[in-house]
Amino acid sequence: MLNTERELLMIPGPTIVSPRVLRALSKPILSHVSGEFVDGYAEALALQKQLFMTEGTPFMLSGSGTLGMEATIANLMEKGDRVLCVENGFFGEKWEEVVETHGGVVDRLRFEWGDPVDLKVLEEKLGTNEHKLFTVEHVDTSTGIANPVDKIGKLAKNTDALYVVDSVCGIGGMPLKMDQWNIDLCLTGSQKALGAPPGISLFCLNQKAWGAVEKRKTTPTDYYVNLKKWKPIMDNPRGYFATPAVGNVLGMLEALKMIFEEGLEARWVRHNKFSEAFQAGVKGLGWSSFPAKGYEAHTLAVPKVAEGVDDARMRNIMFQKYGVVIAGGLGKLGGKTVRIGHMGADTINDLVATLASMEMSLTEMGHISDPGKAVGAMMKVFAK
Numbered sequence: 143m144l145n146t147e148r149e150l151l152m153i154p155g156p157t158i159v160s161p162r163v164l165r166a167l168s169k170p171i172l173s174h175v176s177g178e179f180v181d182g183y184a185e186a187l188a189l190q191k192q193l194f195m196t197e198g199t200p201f202m203l204s205g206s207g208t209l210g211m212e213a214t215i216a217n218l219m220e221k222g223d224r225v226l227c228v229e230n231g232f233f234g235e236k237w238e239e240v241v242e243t244h245g246g247v248v249d250r251l252r253f254e255w256g257d258p259v260d261l262k263v264l265e266e267k268l269g270t271n272e273h274k275l276f277t278v279e280h281v282d283t284s285t286g287i288a289n290p291v292d293k294i295g296k297l298a299k300n301t302d303a304l305y306v307v308d309s310v311c312g313i314g315g316m317p318l319k320m321d322q323w324n325i326d327l328c329l330t331g332s333q334k335a336l337g338a339p340p341g342i343s344l345f346c347l348n349q350k351a352w353g354a355v356e357k358r359k360t361t362p363t364d365y366y367v368n369l370k371k372w373k374p375i376m377d378n379p380r381g382y383f384a385t386p387a388v389g390n391v392l393g394m395l396e397a398l399k400m401i402f403e404e405g406l407e408a409r410w411v412r413h414n415k416f417s418e419a420f421q422a423g424v425k426g427l428g429w430s431s432f433p434a435k436g437y438e439a440h441t442l443a444v445p446k447v448a449e450g451v452d453d454a455r456m457r458n459i460m461f462q463k464y465g466v467v468i469a470g471g472l473g474k475l476g477g478k479t480v481r482i483g484h485m486g487a488d489t490i491n492d493l494v495a496t497l498a499s500m501e502m503s504l505t506e507m508g509h510i511s512d513p514g515k516a517v518g519a520m521m522k523v524f525a526k
């Protein structure tokens with residue numbers, strides 16, 4: 143590949159970061175107790191609450207999405223507690239390991255990868271009232287499915303169990319209304335639909351979740367993610383518990399400002415359109431989508447690789463010749479699907495170029511004889 147330093151990063155996270163966020167990241171490092179940084183951290187936390195649509199407590203720590211999962215389990219659960227893991231993909235299943243690492247008892251509610259959560263079955267499970275908390279993926283990035291977290295929230299209202307939503311690949315690109323949907327703890331990471339680099343873990347706890355932290359009988363065995371240690375810092379970032387990632391926090395602040403300049407709802411509409419256009423493009427290619435129809439996430443596309451296509455070779459041509467990076471299938475979907483992120487700071491041009499490079503690569507491989515159909519279908523959606 144020509145070394146243009148302009149490769150198009152279209153994997154489902156980390157995603158492209160806007161030049162404005164990059165400029166914020168390139169500034170000289172500030173002291174973590176300087177007025178400029180402390181004010182910036184406080185502003186970022188206030189915007190985080192708006193983003194999650196909650197009156198709860200925001201936490202913004204150095205780490206990735208997995209840190210948020212760990213903090214959730216380490217603080218809400220105590221050894222021996224039962225946790226219901228609602229799973230229909232790789233990331234739903236990842237919770238099991240986190241729970242077991244912390245001495246919890248996993249009760250798994252598994253659906254086929256790509257199938258939506260069956261609300262009736264979930265309601266019955268929650269009716270047993272034996273779970274301290276239950277975990278749900280907003281978007282499972284392995285399959286491209288978006289679960290109905292709003293409807294699940296209605297079930298959560300009638301249970302004592304804490305409702306935990308992993309929105310690492312949702313929030314900022316799809317509607318997520320934490321308080322309105324009765325979500326007790328919601329988490330995300332900086333590197334997906336928020337349009338910031340990896341390195342920041344963001345999550346919020348409502349009063350019910352914070353009450354559970356306060357009422358614990360045992361101290362969390364993890365020192366760094368003990369939220370009681372962090373709460374005073376989140377209330378007033380002038381204090382110290384551990385050094386914050388000064389540059390990343392300010393990059394996150396810039397990305398959050400950009401989200402609200404665009405408008406949260408406008409951003410949801412843009413991502414919806416991205417998804418509609420990509421789905422049309424996939425159809426134009428003669429391929430089909432992996433997640434159940436009507437449940438496709440708006441932040442990424444997960445098409446099934448057509449019969450006889452070597453997706454690794456296709457992705458290699460896309461990268462070497464066109465400088466476009468997409469991801470292969472995750473876990474058991476390796477070789478069966480590809481994953482293309484379309485979120486955050488991505489633009490229409492990025493999506494058109496990505497699909498065009500896919501079509502051209504498939505033409506070179508002899509799978510397509512008449513390129514342009516997929517891009518044409520996508521263009522029709524965008525030009526509407």
Ligand SMILES: Cc1ncc(COP(=O)(O)O)c(C=O)c1O
Pocket residue numbers: 155206207208209233279281282283284308309310311331
């Ligand atoms: C839905 C979901 N949850 C959790 C994670 C884990 O986040 P991280 O890789 O930032 O630790 C990811 C990562 O891609 C994800 O997509």
